[in-house]
Amino acid sequence: GIQVEQSPPDLILQEGANSTLRCNFSDSVNNLQWFHQNPWGQLINLFYIPSGTKQNGRLSATTVATERYSLLYISSSQTTDSGVYFCAGPMDSNYQLIWGAGTKLIIKP
Amino acid sequence: EPEVTQTPSHQVTQMGQEVILRCVPISNHLYFYWYRQILGQKVEFLVSFYNNEISEKSEIFDDQFSVERPDGSNFTLKIRSTKLEDSAMYFCASGIERALQPQHFGDGTRLSIL
Numbered sequence: 001g002i003q004v005e006q007s008p009p010d011l012i013l014q015e016g017a018n019s020t021l022r023c024n025f026s027d028s029v030n031n032l033q034w035f036h037q038n039p040w041g042q043l044i045n046l047f048y049i050p051s052g053t054k055q056n057g058r059l060s061a062t063t064v065a066t067e068r069y070s071l072l073y074i075s076s077s078q079t080t081d082s083g084v085y086f087c088a089g090p091m092d093s094n095y096q097l098i099w100g101a102g103t104k105l106i107i108k109p
Numbered sequence: 110e111p112e113v114t115q116t117p118s119h120q121v122t123q124m125g126q127e128v129i130l131r132c133v134p135i136s137n138h139l140y141f142y143w144y145r146q147i148l149g150q151k152v153e154f155l156v157s158f159y160n161n162e163i164s165e166k167s168e169i170f171d172d173q174f175s176v177e178r179p180d181g182s183n184f185t186l187k188i189r190s191t192k193l194e195d196s197a198m199y200f201c202a203s204g205i206e207r208a209l210q211p212q213h214f215g216d217g218t219r220l221s222i223l
Binding site: 030031033035041042043045048050086088090095096097098099100101102 | 140142144146150151152153154157165167198200202204207208209210211212213214216217219
């Protein structure tokens, strides 16, 4: 089945820094979602991005479907950005989301 | 913006007891899902539901699990006889269609089995 790999697994940054999180897929996906899991465990949907680039405030995401990867950019990091970031994409046959292991981001004040 | 709501937010249950987790999907959505996340691990698919029947299920979704849409709004996950390893965060999701649209997630139910 499809495999989802995220990198880096852990990232520690100072407040104000920029970061790039990567998601690689072993097979083509026809849509992809990025989530932020906050310290309370809630999954916050950041982007639905099957291809191209989207921006929402300090966050933006780019998916290059032909090359099977997606990037999440966080600019001017704030402590509230801390948490785990997941990417997930569906299997072709039944559209269940297959999840990466996540990138744990810690933003230090 | 419409949301997927889940209740309770936290459930503590003795091992061997039955537990029902409840979800209210977004009203015009047709596809419903349950996912599970054991503490510190990745999110895993459990089951998908469409047109009042299970469309796909994972190996995790064994005979101890069942899902139901008892009325037009609720979507429930039942675990018949809970085990310690059922302790996890359970997420409900819904989608307006299977492909080309995102799945929308609830805030989760944290299930603790004692």
